[in-house]
Amino acid sequence: MSTATVSDLVSQPYKHGFVTDIETEKIPKGLSEDVVRLISSKKDEPEFLLRFRLRAYRQWLQMAEPDWAALGHPRIDYQNIIYYAAPKQQEKKASLDEVDPKLLETFEKLGIPLSEQKRLSNVAVDAVFDSVSIATTYREKLAEHGVIFCSISEAVKDHPELVEKYLGSVVPGNDNYFAALNSAVFSDGSFVFIPKGVECPMELSTYFRINSADTGQFERTLIVAEEGASVSYLEGCTAPMFDTNQLHAAVVELVVLDDASIKYSTVQNWYAGDENGVGGIYNFVTKRGQCRGDRSRISWTQVETGSAITWKYPSCVLQGADSVGEFYSVALTNNYQQADTGTKMIHVGARTRSTIVSKGISAGHSSNSYRGLVQMGAKAIGAKNYSQCDSMLIGDQAAANTYPYIRSQQPDAVVEHEASTCRISADQLFYLQSRGIGFEEAVSMMVSGFCRDVFNQLPMEFAAEADKLLALKLEGSVG
């Protein structure tokens, strides 16, 4: 493969990098108690929520940015960020026909049609643009089953008792630096409530879009599955190409009661910066689920391909007896991307089980670390964990690390860990090519073979999507 061809392919543009030209209401840059109060008043929030925000803000002021991850970036200037930006349209519209056509067009361009005729047939979508949710589809159909799917702002208005009961109950306002920041300034996100015994009749999904420059996105997602309920939820994310870094600090909380299950899938494709590492999203996310009930189940599947920096550890607190936690991850880094990602499985209850399958692919000059904790508490009798962490290196400039932490206070618990590292070799590529398989296809065959165990966990509609996304991201990275 000639060098010219390789560099042509590297410059493959990020196809979600466009900016929607729409009038936006922004508050001035910077963070203070007044800004927190302003966000809360803009959203006309009840007193309990303002108190939650202010408490988190004051705690955040006392905290320091964590520095233990294998990541390097210039200091983030928190006073140089806009904490609230919303397209100018007063209320969230009751009907999609009233939503600004430019917004509908934006989502259509991203492959997320919101209009009635073109909707994805069995997926309900909440579309979040900068700081606010602009539309949620299939709400009425879901309501017939008692399922609540709306933006968190609407949930605060319509179901304040549920929000007050569960918000911050899994990830407290002072959990960590970025979670505290999010708790103080979060502007929107999705809320899902599946009542007792209900199996959610369709896939739910939220699509997050950052549009404005200099704006941070701080969304908050809360999903509650009552006894015997189940739901599969997917989030997708993209952003325009700006040459400045933008902060994304989200919090996701999952609560699962007896015999209930939540399957949470993510396809993260935030703008990753250019081939020299300029621009891109700083993605500092706290995701945690609590298996409160017996025999409850949480499954995290993530495909992380974007962002200049990814700092995220979707975790499970396995409290109920016989509860199950799963984490399936593909993290791909190229150019100068950095990812420090993994999970925490906190085994509290008896006979709790967890599975971790992590696949890291590093190309270009990128760095990709798996960091995971498996903790067996004193009462986790008969608990079991199995972890498998595989890394694939492409080229000779990329780095892969694995940091597994194991803490056990329960001699009866079983923890198994396997790890491997491989490299796509020129000989393997030549072999496939010499059978008529093109260079790009050869790479993507090998990568998707490597990721198969994780892709199999994705909802069907998205598995093929993920495969394509990875192939696109890797174009030209092997030379």
Next chain:
Amino acid sequence: MLEIRDLHARVEDQPILKGVNLSVRAGEIHAVMGRNGSGKSTLSKLLAGHPAYSVTGGSVLFRGQDLLELQPEQRARIGVFLGFQYPVEIPGVSNLEFLRVATNARRVERGDEELDTFAFEDLVRERLKLVQMDPAFLERSVNEGFSGGEKKRNEILQMALLEPLVAILDETDSGLDIDALRIVAGGVCQLAGPDNATLLITHYQRLLDLITPDYVHVMAAGRILRTGGKELAVELERSGYDWVDQEVA
């Protein structure tokens, strides 16, 4: 079909081929023999387009087309096949899927329609018999954990599916026990026909007992030193390569 003229090539700064001339017509079987380091493996990989070798002079025409300017995958699609001496293992990629994608790439180039998974399974099961392979091989990753003999049979299976016009078999006999050698040689003989050509790169006479070549070439120091009929291979077997050294010196 294949015209190699005054071919010079090197790996890094090391010249390996120093003026190879070889002409192969449809329906012919050629054997290229020589010691390790004589350049015969380089010749085979170069014809398939291995990126480690750079051509410094000469030309290769395949049915009148300049082969050297094509990417490896394009050479395969138009009917040039290299059977590897050491087929690599490709974990995670299913052998069946690999064979299907490869077969379809060649079919599309020939103007045939692509085979779906069902039609392809029928075809591959039929071709498996040629190399007496168990269908269980299809479910495994490409060459992963295959024995030496299984890898070589998988190469011949690929050849049977791709139906190349020129098959270059690089030391296909190495590392095979006598039964595996018979199966592999039997496969090659069955696939050879009036419309295609075979180039056997080999060290030993024993493969040529099973596949009778029309021409035998002796390679040394990056050139073809002598060309003859099958009796040349027999002579080599008897007298060894010492005379070659004298001639080169």
